[in-house]
Amino acid sequence: MSEEYDVIVIGAGPGGYVAAIRSAKLGLKTLVIEKESHLGGTCLNVGCIPSKTLLYYSEQFYEDQSHRTKYGLEFSEMKMNFEKLMQTKGGVIKGLNMGIGGLLKKNKVTHKIGHARFKSSTEIEIDGKDASTVTGKNIIIATGSAPRDLPDLPFDETTVISSTGALSLKSVPKKLAVIGAGVIGLELGSVYQRLGAEVVFVEALDHIGGNLDAAISKALQKSLEKQGLKFHLGHKVTKAEKKESSVEIDAESSSGEKLQIQADVVLVSIGRSPYTNELNLEAAGVEKDDRGFIKINNQLQTSAANVYAIGDVVDGPMLAHKASEEGVAVAEKIAGHNPSVNYLAIPNVIYTAPEVATVGFTAEEAKGHGLKVKVGNFPFLANSRAHCVDAKDGMVIVVAEEETDRILGLHIMSEHAGEMIAVGSLALEMGVTAKKLGQLCFAHPTFSEAIKEAALAVHKEAIHF
Ligand code: FAD
Ligand code: NAI
Numbered sequence: 158m159s160e161e162y163d164v165i166v167i168g169a170g171p172g173g174y175v176a177a178i179r180s181a182k183l184g185l186k187t188l189v190i191e192k193e194s195h196l197g198g199t200c201l202n203v204g205c206i207p208s209k210t211l212l213y214y215s216e217q218f219y220e221d222q223s224h225r226t227k228y229g230l231e232f233s234e235m236k237m238n239f240e241k242l243m244q245t246k247g248g249v250i251k252g253l254n255m256g257i258g259g260l261l262k263k264n265k266v267t268h269k270i271g272h273a274r275f276k277s278s279t280e281i282e283i284d285g286k287d288a289s290t291v292t293g294k295n296i297i298i299a300t301g302s303a304p305r306d307l308p309d310l311p312f313d314e315t316t317v318i319s320s321t322g323a324l325s326l327k328s329v330p331k332k333l334a335v336i337g338a339g340v341i342g343l344e345l346g347s348v349y350q351r352l353g354a355e356v357v358f359v360e361a362l363d364h365i366g367g368n369l370d371a372a373i374s375k376a377l378q379k380s381l382e383k384q385g386l387k388f389h390l391g392h393k394v395t396k397a398e399k400k401e402s403s404v405e406i407d408a409e410s411s412s413g414e415k416l417q418i419q420a421d422v423v424l425v426s427i428g429r430s431p432y433t434n435e436l437n438l439e440a441a442g443v444e445k446d447d448r449g450f451i452k453i454n455n456q457l458q459t460s461a462a463n464v465y466a467i468g469d470v471v472d473g474p475m476l477a478h479k480a481s482e483e484g485v486a487v488a489e490k491i492a493g494h495n496p497s498v499n500y501l502a503i504p505n506v507i508y509t510a511p512e513v514a515t516v517g518f519t520a521e522e523a524k525g526h527g528l529k530v531k532v533g534n535f536p537f538l539a540n541s542r543a544h545c546v547d548a549k550d551g552m553v554i555v556v557a558e559e560e561t562d563r564i565l566g567l568h569i570m571s572e573h574a575g576e577m578i579a580v581g582s583l584a585l586e587m588g589v590t591a592k593k594l595g596q597l598c599f600a601h602p603t604f605s606e607a608i609k610e611a612a613l614a615v616h617k618e619a620i621h622f
Pocket of ligand 1: 167168169170171172173190191192193197198199200201203204205206208209271272273274299300301302320321341432434435436467468469470474475476477478479480
């Protein structure tokens, strides 16, 4: 007889393992199935955590190399031990892997290792170490996403790399070409530029960073160019060819301008695709849309009523915390609660230096939704803490609804923007007005004082600008 569960979660990334823990905490008998021997999914193993570890240490190295002597801090030459840096990254992942294992155990979530495959909407066959067939009253698909490649340039993960390869290179390339100046390209391009590579971007759009506020996108590009990153914008890669020890890339602009780049390593970061390989969704009656995402309703329910899908495998922002929020919501729905996810209040951070963090609508997006807005803008050039630490690039933009003064968006480019953006999520969640945010007292001298000033600027009342 197959083992029976209230909830079976497929995939132990930040969507899946969080859904499993929340389900167990709500008293549901829960199983999580993961095909890899390690827990934590893309985020912990080949995504958020390794990239942020490399970003942090490469920034320390770059700052010490290029800047500190100018402020009167002198020390003998600093060297980079790339192998040790990669080992440091591995150690961080291992520690957190064990942490998730401990959490599953503590919450009495059963964990099986193997590839899950639907036999019906309630039955799952596990193929691998813990091979068996299990039955679930409810099933949550949290199988994530995988990097997209270019049709004529498949990943070999040594010269043509995805983010996964970029997180495990054996040495720093002399020249790295990055196709796509979205989040992955900007973050991992920054890492290798700081470690000594010449980094050149080819981006189809005429701006970097996807849907960022236009002023922030421009300011970020300028700041990254100062650091040495080079951008060819408005150029779509048309052909790419692997040569003996390099890769040749041809790109073309919409006006027909041609570009050719040669590099010893190419990072292809042109987006990710939902991952549903060999899940046998048909057996469960679970449908996908034409881009391969699992179709869901506003309750995260698939076309099979007892099967839910969360995280990167469904349409929406591909973010770890979004996957986790959806995991919690589904667990609570299964337990009979009435949860909801406020997608507008989900923040987004690009961990470049300076960071860019956004939540809610840009002014353009708000207008696109038929909303009339007022905008407050405050530059870090006018923030005293930014002067203390010579980090004056960037700004805060507050977008508020004209009629109600309710905050619709907060956009920050600066050091620590990823930490500060929580103020914006709170403001959106609680329906705070720009007036009220401008009345909040922030400690001095801090970067976050710029949030208060930008909120005051919505009513043309900023003090320092
Ligand atoms: P995943 O984390 O992809 O987990 C899915 C899991 O399902 C995997 O472990 C997989 O092995 C397993 N699986 C798949 N199919 C099966 C099957 N049939 N049977 C059993 N198991 C299966 N997001 C952020 O919010 N912040 C960041 O800083 C950030 N940085 C990133 C950096 C990089 C380089 C990349 C690539 C991504 C980054 N992301 C970041 C995105 C983030 O990693 C994803 O949004 C997040 O991991 C999605 O979570 P998930 O649970 O939906 O899927
Ligand atoms: P992306 O969607 O952010 O950027 C891809 C870029 O490639 C776009 O700007 C696009 O215009 C460009 N592009 C596509 N085809 C092209 C071509 N043929 N030639 C030139 N340019 C081309 O995708 P990315 O960077 O791969 O990241 C995938 C996902 O991972 C993101 O959606 C993000 O949500 C997640 N992620 C999140 C991070 C974070 O939260 N800090 C960090 C890294 C990834």
